[in-house]
Amino acid sequence: MPIRTLLRVAVIAFASAPLLAAPPASPNPVVSIESGTIQGTLENHLLAFKGIPYAAPPIGDLRWRPPQPAPRWTGTRPATSFGHDCMQLPAPSEAAPAGTTSPSEDCLVLNVWTPANAAHKHLPVMVWIYGGGFVNGSTSTPIYNGASFARDGVVFVSFNYRLGRFGFFAHPALSRAAGSEPLGNYGYMDQIDALRWVQRNIAAFGGDPRNVTIFGESAGGSSVQMLLASPASDGLFQKAIIQSGGGRDSAHPRHVLEADTKPGDPPSGESLGLTFAKSKGITGDDATTLARLRALPADVLVGGNNILTRRVDPSLNATFPGPMVDGHIVVETSEAAYRAAHQKKIPLIIGANDNDLAYYTGDTVDALLAPFGAAREQARAVYDPDHTNDVHTVGLRVAADRAEIEPARFVARLLTQQDQPVYLFRFSYVAASMRSEWPGATHASEVPYVFETLKARYPSTITPHDESIANLTHAYWVNFAKTGNPNGDHLPHWPLFTPSPDQIFNITDQGAILEPDPFKARLDLTEQSH
Known part of the structure; x- marks a missing residue:
């Protein structure tokens, strides 16, 4: 077997002809759901329904309560524009900034994209959970547009969930008043409620509630990990994708009480x-x-x-506590659940970017390498092989490995040992226009490739090669949602993860490459230091 297996990039066209060849749909598509009738929009053989309430506005006495049923309406409700982003202070430098709609507490809405004339098709469903550190994020950003998934035969859903102190807050006065209601993790409760809405309503849009894939990036990836471990989400999805979502406990878990x-x-x-x-x-x-x-x-x-x-x-x-162990939604950390084999045993894609979440503390290389303890000098050799003593470069590498890259490998190894089907990836492709600025694929930079929304991220600088990598990446995600296996015709083969030999399926400038992991020495040291 060659040391390096180079697999060619392929741009695939999905077999969606039956959907596109169907008679034209009404220009005013109408769907009936449990709360009433909604009217969406039709464009390019795709239907979009935006701003659908899935729960009551969490305002007044419903602030810091589990989501309550959405009010019913009479007549036909327009579903042609996004609802409010959840309350936050937008961070424009984020890879998918909020701010497309004004933030408000009245924000528990979701969006659906589906092929035209998809009713009764029983199509696979993908549900997106946005990132943003649990304090930022929204579904209205153009990078999260779901049209490409609907084009390729998937019913795509995205939803807002409460953020910051609106989504994660505890106080003895709340604990006294809650009775048997779960506490603290209101944003997580929103996520579960949205998935329950999908189970009850998605068939009206042509989706199969028995074939649901959840996927998310950063805080959204962490949320997917929580949902894998939470008994409250049992039966709500059948496959999962974690993009830069960690997987290890960085500290003792914080509790609500x-x-x-x-x-x-x-x-x-x-x-x-x-x-x-x-x-x-x-x-x-x-x-x-x-x-x-x-x-x-x-x-x-x-x-x-x-x-x-x-x-x-x-x-x-x-x-600000962030997510907590509450005993109802989060009964244990994800790492503890994995070690005890308590997670849902479903097909999983997990991975991170090669220059991922890179926020480090420490103003010297020695300080950055302190967590490696007695293996400090070994770490120096692999993190600064050219002896540059460059704090920034070493800091980026150490932080990315500790926060995202090694935890993804850790989860893949542990779940594979439990006979769970896991596909591990690394995303290393950098847009042509960013190669002079980024030493690798930064946190969240894979998202517009997954969504095929490069124009929203790089409006005037996209190259044909950028687009081919987006076609490739998107195809793997769609195939996985359809079958639980990312592979398909004309795509480089992505094998199930096996811990030995240490290989990584890497999406790079050369395409999709199965190769010996170039970060192995770094990740082994990081693993030992946890």
Whole structure:
């Protein structure tokens, strides 16, 4: 067997002729769902329905409550434009910035793209979960347009979920009032509720509720990991894709309740909620306290939750817990679930980018290599082989490996040992226009290739080779959604992951390459340091 197997890039055309050859659909497509009748739009043989409420607006007394049923309506409701993004401080430098629609607490809506005349087709369904550090993100950004999936015979769904302190918040006053309701992870509750909506309604759009693939990137990938492990999501999907979603516990898990914490654990969600409330002059833990918290203006709650300001000033995390172990939705961390084989045993794609999430702390190479302990000098040899002592370059490599690349390999190895079908990937392709700026594929840069929305990311600089890589990447994702296997005619073969030999399926400038993992030495040291 050759040391390096180079597989050619192929641009494939899906066998969607029966869908495209169907008689033209009505210019005013109408669908009936559980809440009422909606009217979408028709364009290029595809139907789009936007801004569909899947739950009641989480405002007033519904702030920090599990999602409640969407109100019904009479007549035909327009579904021709996106609903509000969930409340956040947009971060324009994000790879898929929010801000297309104005943010609001009234944001629990979803969108559906489907082929025209798809009713009764029983098509595969893909459900997208956006990233953004659980404080940013939306479905309205053009990069997340689902038209290419619908074009290729998939019913595509995207939904908004609550972010920041609206989506992840705990306080003793909430705990006292909740009764048996789950606490803390309201954004996760939204995700599960949206998936339940899909089960109840997607057949009206031509989708098969028994063939649902969830996929997400960054915080969305972490969400997919949570959903794999959560008993609350049982039966809601049959396949999953994790893009740069981590997979290891970086610290002891934070718990919602003060009583759940042990010495050495991070502060509980409740304790952070108390700190936030006190900063706004609110004390106590009774019904009056809760009413005062729910009466706080949205702009007050969102303060400090911009993903960029939190990176610059980590002290802002002292009042924002993020996802927590709550005992209902999250009963254990993803890593703990995988080690105990508690996750759903379904086909999985998992991977990361070669220059992935690269936020590091440390102003010297020695500080960056400190986590490697006694293997510090070995780490120096693989992370700085040319002895540049370049803090930035070494920091990027160490951070990417620890946060995303090694955890993806770890999850793939562990689940493969449990006979779960896993396809591991690395995305290393850099758009031609960015090669002078990026040393590799940055965090989230694979997303417009998966979605075939390069024009939204690089409006005037796309090359034919860029487009061919988008065709290739998108095809793998679509094939996986249809069959649980990413392979198809004219595509370079992507084998199931096996831990030995250490090979990686790498999407590069040369196409899709199955090769010995060039990061093996780095990842082995990172694995030892966890």
